[in-house]
Amino acid sequence: MTILTRRTTLQLLGGGAAAAAIGNPLGAASATELGLAGPPAPPTLYLSHMVTQPEITAMADTVKFQQWRSPDMLTAMMSNGQVQVAATPSNTAAILYNKGVKIKLLDITTWGVLHLITRRDDIKGLPDLKGKTLMSFFRGGMPDIVTRYLAGKQGLDFDKDVDVSYASTPMEGLQMFLAGKAETIILPEPAVTAAMLKSKIVGQPLNTFSLQDVWTEVTGGTRMPQAGTLVQSEWADKNPEKLAQIKASIASSVDWMNNEKDACAALGAKEFGLPMPIVRKSLDKVHMERVSAAEAREELEFFFTALSELSPKLIGGKLPDAGFYLD
Known part of the structure; x- marks a missing residue:
């Protein structure tokens, strides 16, 4: 061309x-x-x-x-x-x-394509992040904002209760998670599926839940x-x-x-x-x-x-x- x-x-x-x-x-x-x-x-x-x-x-x-x-x-x-x-x-x-x-x-x-993924058995929802570490991506962007909003609605003071770090992109975050540099992370698809499948291969099953489901629970809105x-x-x-x-x-x-x-x-x-x-x-x-x-x-x-x-x-x-x- x-x-x-x-x-x-x-x-x-x-x-x-x-x-x-x-x-x-x-x-x-x-x-x-x-x-x-x-x-x-x-x-x-x-x-x-x-x-x-x-x-x-x-x-x-x-x-x-x-x-x-x-x-x-x-x-x-x-x-x-x-x-x-x-x-x-x-x-x-x-x-x-x-x-x-x-x-x-x-x-x-x-x-709604955002999910929380964790290797920990004691994180079943956002309130369980209290006192724990979390990785996200796009600091101040949509993933960060949505997580903070939903966590706040469920009783967390995100800045005080959660130790948050950030990857530059979801794919960078995926690589860091797979390398063991984060236990819990917010990711979109297709990085979510990649994390789930690759962790299963090495015998490390993960817990995950959709932030879309949390949005519906918190706001009553049907979709995000x-x-x-x-x-x-x-x-x-x-x-x-x-x-x-x-x-x-x-x-x-x-x-x-x-x-x-x-x-x-x-x-x-x-x-x-x-x-x-x-x-x-x-x-x-x-x-x-x-x-x-x-x-x-x-x-x-x-x-x-x-x-x-x-x-x-x-x-x-x-x-x-x-x-x-x-x-």
Whole structure:
């Protein structure tokens, strides 16, 4: 696939037109390059699959997918125009929007993939973490926030009662857990399944429970709108037909994840660096369903209000207004 350089563009377009195009980097990027990004977790798979679809590759001369490794990395990608479409924790999207970054939430696709895993027999729920150590990942990000909120609702003063350390990414956390550097850890799929299977092989059975189940117990909410897709608002406004295709392609790729799990596992093995059978088994435990942001607004506001009990900063200071939610 061809990447147009500045010199090539000038030669092809001619002086005046080319200069105008080069003088507007955002416009030029959106005309010739489409960037997609996702985290080292299940939402990456529908975006990674999308870049193989002719309807998406036809949108630009170059269509790129890459993984982001931290919320700060995602923020930089969206702010500098490197990426136009990204999978994101829902509260990260709210923070960006409330900070004035020109993004909108397109949908929610991922409804609870976080689990607590432990080698200890005396941890059956979050209250049992009192006086113990815990590893998580993305300090201050969605896994950390959700764990702190739920633990607080169950009587823990997280900062005082739990000794918490952090890995940079879930895959780093998985490796540290398997190496015996942590007894108890918060992980998403497919890292959860990898930990369970690899520990079983060496004769170290683990205890685990889903934070989605704890969320339901604590809040009465039926599901946790954990992650979805955001879009750069200027790109979306300038490209309504392409935006419509992005929506359709997300829906079809999520359906592909749910219905073509063997093929999805092969892609996941490549993206996550895990054996295909592990990724395949993990897909049976992941709830993927595309719901437009506008349709999910009530559930999102319930979720955001809960998180803001810890600190309003966790959603950017306030509930996002109606302009945040795309149909």
